[in-house]
Amino acid sequence: MEGKKYHHGDLKNALVEAGLEILEESGLPGLSLRAIATRVGVSHTAPKNHFGSLRGLMTAIGTEGFRRHSAFMREGLTEAATRADRLDAAMSGYVRFAEAHPHLFELMFSPLYCDLRDETLGAAARDSYAVLSEISEGLDWPGAEGPDRQRRTEMMLWSLVHGYAQLAKAGQFVGGDDGRPAHSILSVMPRFGYGG
Amino acid sequence: MEGKKYHHGDLKNALVEAGLEILEESGLPGLSLRAIATRVGVSHTAPKNHFGSLRGLMTAIGTEGFRRHSAFMREGLTEAATRADRLDAAMSGYVRFAEAHPHLFELMFSPLYCDLRDETLGAAARDSYAVLSEISEGLDWPGAEGPDRQRRTEMMLWSLVHGYAQLAKAGQFVGGDDGRPAHSILSVMPRFGYGG
DNA sequence: CTCACATATTTCCAGTGTAAATATTTTGCT
DNA sequence: AGCAAAATATTTACACTGGAAATATGTGAG
Known part of the structure; x- marks a missing residue:
């Protein structure tokens, strides 16, 4: 179920990790859906499938x-x-x-x-x-x-x-x-x- | 200095009061520059003269x-x-x-x-x-x-x-x-x- | 009356999150 | 194997945000 053979592979975890990184670098104001998605290399609407919303x-x-x-x-x-x-x-x-x-x-x-x-x-x-x-x-x-x-x-x-x-x-x-x-x-x- | 005879009269205080009201009604996410200004009846850039920024x-x-x-x-x-x-x-x-x-x-x-x-x-x-x-x-x-x-x-x-x-x-x-x-x-x- | 200044508006721009339609890949079933 | 269904990701569009810049309006001093 937690496979690694989709488009990205492990987007769910990658997004969380990217979010944690941005949080350390830019704080809460920098933690935007678009910033997180960009860092992972996906479109800014991709997270919706996994998390629903920001x-x-x-x-x-x-x-x-x-x-x-x-x-x-x-x-x-x-x-x-x-x-x-x-x-x-x-x-x-x-x-x-x-x-x-x-x-x-x-x-x-x-x-x-x-x-x-x-x-x-x-x-x-x-x-x-x-x-x-x-x-x-x-x-x-x-x-x-x-x-x-x-x-x-x-x-x-x-x-x-x-x-x-x-x-x-x-x-x-x-x-x-x-x-x-x-x-x-x-x-x-x-x-x-x-x-x- | 704290006069009451400008366009609005007492915008500075009015904005703070409107902000406090919005805060009670809609919380922090509702506290936008535009919402505050609209409630007072001025444009959303009017507050800039008095407060610089949000x-x-x-x-x-x-x-x-x-x-x-x-x-x-x-x-x-x-x-x-x-x-x-x-x-x-x-x-x-x-x-x-x-x-x-x-x-x-x-x-x-x-x-x-x-x-x-x-x-x-x-x-x-x-x-x-x-x-x-x-x-x-x-x-x-x-x-x-x-x-x-x-x-x-x-x-x-x-x-x-x-x-x-x-x-x-x-x-x-x-x-x-x-x-x-x-x-x-x-x-x-x-x-x-x-x-x- | 006029000039200077404070105040407010208009317009514009780069952002934001999210919804809807579309495209693509993976999976399940026969 | 093949085909349909489901999961995953993109594109596009929209309403919203704060702020910058140029413009307009009102106020007060000389």
């Missing part, structure tokens, strides 16, 4: 984004000794991804570009969320007690790290003369412990 | 957005008795604004639409940040000790509330069958105290 193609790009995002989060996870180290590694990975691929990060979380209810994208996003969920287990923080503790812990960590990534990307945390934030996510994240 | 007009819209944003944050502030109540009020206001005006909120924080280095916008944004800054003073949280404590406390609270608002807006926190989040910002915000 939004569909962007959703596929976002899906690949979530896969890489989850890879970033898991990166330092294996060599982390303690649970606290694992937490730090996952959170750092989250931010590192946003800093390394700001435009892709923007695309992934914006309903303007991505269909967040898409099943394939949802699966990739849940895989990313799974890391955050595992990290959240048993975390102690003032206010944690109460209904839906696990879910609220996930929401707390996710909000914190996502907000940091978003604001850092928007340049709201710039410190010195270089464009980088004055403080890392780790120095802004409360040091909670794991109990029970 | 980006300039959007920056002005974002500036007005920050003014309203800061008003939301200050809303419940006067009737708050304790410092903890003031913190809750400000954070709730932040999120209420994002929920009430999601498209404007998106525009305000995205470099794609707003020139965040604009001086007027910067002033309005700083006024909003001032509330957060005041709320942050003396807040105790594990990890607060160290260099730049005040700034890091602001970053911590801002990241948390901004991330919550962003993710809630993207529908990542939906709980039941209605589209609303399952938990409020207050039930997700660690209960720190004020010491020293």
Whole structure:
């Protein structure tokens, strides 16, 4: 089914890859149907057969984004000794991804570009969320007690790290003369412990 | 200088207001130079004299957005008795604004639409940040000790509330069958105290 | 009254996404 | 094998976008 003997062969994947490249080079404004198609060498209406619309193609790009995002989060996870180290590694990975691929990060979380209810994208996003969920287990923080503790812990960590990534990307945390934030996510994240 | 006796009279303000209306009705994709101009009753190139480009007009819209944003944050502030109540009020206001005006909120924080280095916008944004800054003073949280404590406390609270608002807006926190989040910002915000 | 200037319009252009009709290739069936 | 059907890609056309340039109109100072 995923053959390689059509006109182009593997247009579907080629379009996603071309889109990712353009995103790195020119950002979201450069990510046009015509630019993507031209890069692959097909007409600008060719993507319609595979993705329906630009939004569909962007959703596929976002899906690949979530896969890489989850890879970033898991990166330092294996060599982390303690649970606290694992937490730090996952959170750092989250931010590192946003800093390394700001435009892709923007695309992934914006309903303007991505269909967040898409099943394939949802699966990739849940895989990313799974890391955050595992990290959240048993975390102690003032206010944690109460209904839906696990879910609220996930929401707390996710909000914190996502907000940091978003604001850092928007340049709201710039410190010195270089464009980088004055403080890392780790120095802004409360040091909670794991109990029970 | 801000007279009312030209062709239109007060085009500059009229354009911003029309833009805000369109934003509420049709969201960011509907916010085109031509749509705004048509609503006011002028040609689509008229805004150029006042704002230079669509980006300039959007920056002005974002500036007005920050003014309203800061008003939301200050809303419940006067009737708050304790410092903890003031913190809750400000954070709730932040999120209420994002929920009430999601498209404007998106525009305000995205470099794609707003020139965040604009001086007027910067002033309005700083006024909003001032509330957060005041709320942050003396807040105790594990990890607060160290260099730049005040700034890091602001970053911590801002990241948390901004991330919550962003993710809630993207529908990542939906709980039941209605589209609303399952938990409020207050039930997700660690209960720190004020010491020293 | 006239000149200078600010303001707004008209016209034009290079882009954009998408729909419809057409062309081409691959696949399935007999 | 051959032929029909389906998948894939192109061509063409259209309504829309923001912006540049030239033109028109109104305002205010001398």
